[in-house]
Amino acid sequence: MLYRLKTDFRLSIITLLGISALLGISPFAVMRFAQGNMLAGIVDTTIMLAITVGMVYAWVTGDTDRTGLAMAIVACAGAVTVGALVGEPGLFWLYPCLVSSFFLTEPRYAIFINLAAVLALMVHGAAFSSTIQMWSFSATAVVVSCCAYVFAHRNENQRERLEHLATIDPLTGVKNRRSMDEELAMAAASAARTGIAYGLVLLDIDHFKKINDEHGHSVGDDVLTEMVALIEQNIRKSDQLFRFGGEEFVLLMSGVDETGLRAVMHNLQHIMHKFLKHPGGKVTASFGVALLKNGETPDDWLARADEALYKAKASGRDQIVYADDVSAQGPATETA
Numbered sequence: 330m331l332y333r334l335k336t337d338f339r340l341s342i343i344t345l346l347g348i349s350a351l352l353g354i355s356p357f358a359v360m361r362f363a364q365g366n367m368l369a370g371i372v373d374t375t376i377m378l379a380i381t382v383g384m385v386y387a388w389v390t391g392d393t394d395r396t397g398l399a400m401a402i403v404a405c406a407g408a409v410t411v412g413a414l415v416g417e418p419g420l421f422w423l424y425p426c427l428v429s430s431f432f433l434t435e436p437r438y439a440i441f442i443n444l445a446a447v448l449a450l451m452v453h454g455a456a457f458s459s460t461i462q463m464w465s466f467s468a469t470a471v472v473v474s475c476c477a478y479v480f481a482h483r484n485e486n487q488r489e490r491l492e493h494l495a496t497i498d499p500l501t502g503v504k505n506r507r508s509m510d511e512e513l514a515m516a517a518a519s520a521a522r523t524g525i526a527y528g529l530v531l532l533d534i535d536h537f538k539k540i541n542d543e544h545g546h547s548v549g550d551d552v553l554t555e556m557v558a559l560i561e562q563n564i565r566k567s568d569q570l571f572r573f574g575g576e577e578f579v580l581l582m583s584g585v586d587e588t589g590l591r592a593v594m595h596n597l598q599h600i601m602h603k604f605l606k607h608p609g610g611k612v613t614a615s616f617g618v619a620l621l622k623n624g625e626t627p628d629d630w631l632a633r634a635d636e637a638l639y640k641a642k643a644s645g646r647d648q649i650v651y652a653d654d655v656s657a658q659g660p661a662t663e664t665a
């Protein structure tokens with residue numbers, strides 16, 4: 330539970346604002362019933378029920394986009410209704426709702442919801458004691474919305490930047506190991522649910538240390554970026570390449586059978602032989618390949634690919650070795 334709150338920004342906002350709203354509104358709901366203002370009490374209770382349903386729905390389904398949008402609409406519509414029913418004292422509720430809209434949903438929806446809320450109160454008019462008060466309220470509500478928009482927009486940009494930095498390898502531009510762990514877990518879950526076949530390739534450049542030592546680190550860097558570009562040009566859009574570490578990469582392919590996997594690997598090795606070079610000659614790589622087995626964990630799947638890669642290195646490098654499951658027909662090892 331804590332992990333989800335830490336990793337899912339919108340779910341944490343929905344939960345935090347939801348609980349704050351429940352704590353903030355409930356005394357007023359009780360007070361309104363006690364004062365005999367049944368309608369306002371029912372509106373408060375309905376808002377609290379809607380917020381509770383929204384929070385439960387977001388936790389159960391993980392659909393925080395729709396829940397956030399619905400909660401922003403409910404909160405603003407509720408604040409407008411309370412304002413229209415109880416007049417001036419109810420108007421203040423709109424301010425926190427205008428701010429939270431930007432955290433619950435996308436800015437373009439939040440702007441629309443906020444403007445609609447302010448306009449609805451202005452058109453109704455009865456909540457205000459004078460025209461001046463109406464315009465003052467509307468102007469301050471718009472200013473609050475603008476400030477919240479700027480803050481939420483900057484916050485969103487910085488969050489995206491941090492997310493990018495945390496998941497992308499800066500040298501090659503492909504996703505890093507952290508993203509790979511998530512994608513492998515998602516692939517295993519998707520295979521269990523839909524039966525889609527997934528293939529995994531562990532790729533390691535041969536004698537890369539020698540390239541660095543003899544030609545310099547920047548040449549080594551160029552080899553890494555050129556190899557990534559070459560692979561990305563020759564795989565499907567749905568395939569994903571990750572930097573596992575150093576000169577080791579992982580290629581995750583979906584919807585592949587054994588024949589397809591062999592064809593892709595044969596093509597990749599051929600392309601690398603033809604185009605991947607450094608000042609001292611050809612650059613080769615060793616490959617360990619494994620198809621995901623039924624019910625297999627990502628760790629076991631990766632371990633089988635790693636074992637196959639180890640065999641490829643041990644039997645002379647520049648080879649493709651298929652893990653046990655793929656080797657049912659034909660030779661397990663393809664030598665260049």
Ligand SMILES: Nc1nc2c(ncn2[C@@H]2O[C@H](COP(=O)(O)OP(=O)(O)OP(=O)(O)O)[C@@H](O)[C@H]2O)c(=O)[nH]1
Nearest residue numbers: 533534535536537538539541546547549550575576
């Ligand atoms: N240029 C460059 N080198 C890197 C980078 N990351 C790791 N390396 C180097 O990659 C080399 C990996 O060397 P080893 O693990 O011995 O592997 P290898 O020389 O390819 O040997 P085999 O894998 O057994 O064929 C080390 O010298 C690392 O310093 C990087 O981002 N850029």
